Amino acid sequence: MAEIDPPLRRDAERNRQLLLRTAYDLMASAGLDVSYEDIARAAGTGMGTIYRRFPQRQDLLDALFSEHIDTVIDLAEQAARYDDAWAGLTWFLERQLEIEAKSRGLGELLRSRNQATALVQRAHERMTPLVAGLIARAVRAGQLPAGATPADFAAAHVMVGGVMDASRASAPQLWRRALRIALAGLRHADLSGDSPDDVVIDHLYNDQKN
Amino acid sequence: MAEIDPPLRRDAERNRQLLLRTAYDLMASAGLDVSYEDIARAAGTGMGTIYRRFPQRQDLLDALFSEHIDTVIDLAEQAARYDDAWAGLTWFLERQLEIEAKSRGLGELLRSRNQATALVQRAHERMTPLVAGLIARAVRAGQLPAGATPADFAAAHVMVGGVMDASRASAPQLWRRALRIALAGLRHADLSGDSPDDVVIDHLYNDQKN
DNA sequence: CCTTAAGTGGAAGAAAAATTCAACTTGGAA
DNA sequence: TTCCAAGTTGAATTTTTCTTCCACTTAAGG
Numbered sequence: 001m002a003e004i005d006p007p008l009r010r011d012a013e014r015n016r017q018l019l020l021r022t023a024y025d026l027m028a029s030a031g032l033d034v035s036y037e038d039i040a041r042a043a044g045t046g047m048g049t050i051y052r053r054f055p056q057r058q059d060l061l062d063a064l065f066s067e068h069i070d071t072v073i074d075l076a077e078q079a080a081r082y083d084d085a086w087a088g089l090t091w092f093l094e095r096q097l098e099i100e101a102k103s104r105g106l107g108e109l110l111r112s113r114n115q116a117t118a119l120v121q122r123a124h125e126r127m128t129p130l131v132a133g134l135i136a137r138a139v140r141a142g143q144l145p146a147g148a149t150p151a152d153f154a155a156a157h158v159m160v161g162g163v164m165d166a167s168r169a170s171a172p173q174l175w176r177r178a179l180r181i182a183l184a185g186l187r188h189a190d191l192s193g194d195s196p197d198d199v200v201i202d203h204l205y206n207d208q209k210n
Numbered sequence: 211m212a213e214i215d216p217p218l219r220r221d222a223e224r225n226r227q228l229l230l231r232t233a234y235d236l237m238a239s240a241g242l243d244v245s246y247e248d249i250a251r252a253a254g255t256g257m258g259t260i261y262r263r264f265p266q267r268q269d270l271l272d273a274l275f276s277e278h279i280d281t282v283i284d285l286a287e288q289a290a291r292y293d294d295a296w297a298g299l300t301w302f303l304e305r306q307l308e309i310e311a312k313s314r315g316l317g318e319l320l321r322s323r324n325q326a327t328a329l330v331q332r333a334h335e336r337m338t339p340l341v342a343g344l345i346a347r348a349v350r351a352g353q354l355p356a357g358a359t360p361a362d363f364a365a366a367h368v369m370v371g372g373v374m375d376a377s378r379a380s381a382p383q384l385w386r387r388a389l390r391i392a393l394a395g396l397r398h399a400d401l402s403g404d405s406p407d408d409v410v411i412d413h414l415y416n417d418q419k420n
Numbered sequence: 421c422c423t424t425a426a427g428t429g430g431a432a433g434a435a436a437a438a439t440t441c442a443a444c445t446t447g448g449a450a
Numbered sequence: 451t452t453c454c455a456a457g458t459t460g461a462a463t464t465t466t467t468c469t470t471c472c473a474c475t476t477a478a479g480g
Contacts, residue, residue, distance in 0.1 A: 009447055012457060035437060046459040051439070111376075155373055155388050162372030163365055166321075177401070178365050185395025191387070219477055222427055245467060256429035261469070 016053050019043050024064055027105030032061070032115060061109065061116035068106050069123045072096055076127040085137035086144065089153065090183055092131075097160055097175060104168065111161050147192035156182040226263050229253050234274055237315030242271070242325060271319065271326035278316050279333045282306055286337040295347035296354065299363065300393055302341075307370055307385060314378065321371050357402035366392040 008016060022043040026034045036057075040050045054060035075095050082088030100107030109115050110123075131150045138144040159182050164175035218226060232253040236244045246267075250260045264270035285305050292298030310317030319325050320333075341360045348354040369392050374385035 009456060011447070015458085036439090037437070047439080047461095048441080048459055049457080052457075055439095151384075152387070152391065155384075155391060158373055158376055159369035159388060159392065163368055166368055174361075174365075177362070177403075178369060180399045180401070180403075181362065181365060181392065181395035182369065183395070184397075184399035185391035185393070187394075188398040189390045189394035191390070193387075219426060221477065225427085246469090247467070250429095257431095257469080258429055258471085259427080262427075265469095 012053075015043075015045055015049055019045065019050055019053065020060075020064055023060060024103070024105070027064070028103040031104045032108045058116055062119050065106055065109055065116065066119055068099070068103070069110070069119060072099065072110065073123055073126050076130045080130040080133060082134075084143075085134045085141055086187075088134050089131070089138060092134075093153070093157060093160075093183070094179060096157070097164065097179060100161060101164060101172070101175065104165070107161055107164065111158055144187060145189065145191050147190075148186065149191070152186060152191060156186055222263075225253075225255055225259055229255065229260055229263065230270075230274055233270060234313070234315070237274070238313040241314045242318045268326050268328075272329050275316055275319055275326065276329060278309070278313070279320070279329060282309065282320065283333055283336050286340045290340040290343060292344075294353075295344045295351055296397075298344050299341070299348060302344075303363070303367060303370075303393070304389060306367070307374065307389060310371060311374060311382070311385065314375065317371055317374065321368055354397060355399065355401050357400075358396065359401075362396060362401060366396055 007013070019039060023034065023039045026039060026042060036050050037047065040047050043050075050060075054063065075092055079088040079092035082091065096110070100110060109120060113120060128150050131153050135144060135148050135150060135153060139146055139148055160175050160178045163178035167174040217223070229249060233244065233249045236249060236252060246260050247257065250257050253260075260270075264273065285302055289298040289302035292301065306320070310320060319330060323330060338360050341363050345354060345358050345360060345363060349356055349358055370385050370388045373388035377384040
């Protein structure tokens, strides 16, 4: 099926790694919208090199973040194994946000959808059932109100992430306070009402700007 | 002090209003980053006209949103008159968000800082003491936990606004659910801990992208 | 009417990012 | 060593958005 493309020449592989490291660092502080020119300049290569290796921005994002996304999926799996469902949920959300605090780019990716579509979509597909299971258990245990859905968990994620992005420069720890608010909100809000099954997680991890 | 600049010629005033209406509509659905070219084209004027009238983007934003911002300040003042402080806070936040739901541009403005600085800053200066008063009263009445600050209210605003922006297209009412979560969170979170006085509201209504 | 200062349109220039490409290197197989 | 496919470079081109400018039009006072 998939042709095995021959390994890169040594110098090419070196440049590839260099570009990836540089791009990751730049995106960690400035977000996903770093220009190819900036990356190439910071890595000390020519424009041509980055374009040859990553013709589409998606190619770059995939290479950059796929392992990190796997890490987050791991977290979800670990969380799903918690006996205490609520503890699992809070632990998962906090770990995930700590990772995003270290890399703005990864945060933007995890909370968007039209950036590296396949990658993020796959991650959501893997994690949603796990989160749904935890939530169901937490509801049964009386730790979450009836009517809580994975979308509510996603909402909490988006909410805290938004505060994080807004206050990164001036108050890098403020998101923890927002997290406390969001978590307390999940436990105590009346979530029985509307927006039942038709509220898919996708509605949140969705349309970025345009 | 301020020179009274002569009134515009009739046709010019007509164009000015046309541009303002057009810009408002475009920004209501697409956000603040609409290009001058798009606005001019939609209004049926030339580029020169919009640049003559609004040489800086700030000039346009000021003219566009100052009255709407005054409306929001009004809301804060009304809220401050509530006997029930918590009812005042929730009413204010919900009204404000309803306005933002109708205009994405206004929402971005109210939750940013580096867009139309003077305008928004003045609004925050007016509203913060009012909100602070409500919060203090609510804490005294046992409606909010000790340690709650205006920054927490701002955080709730940013959090729900973030969900709103993320789900505008696909689930335009989802923010109401996020609002319930945020409000329940404010009431039930432990807010006594860190981030006391040094957490100014500015830290939240702050650095946009760059 | 006429005049003219104010206003207008839209092409042209400038700036920034995305993308291409032809001439020039270089790793590594033979 | 030699050779050449793979790799690199950076200038040139395209694209997009921002901004300026000037020849042309028009409102409104005399």
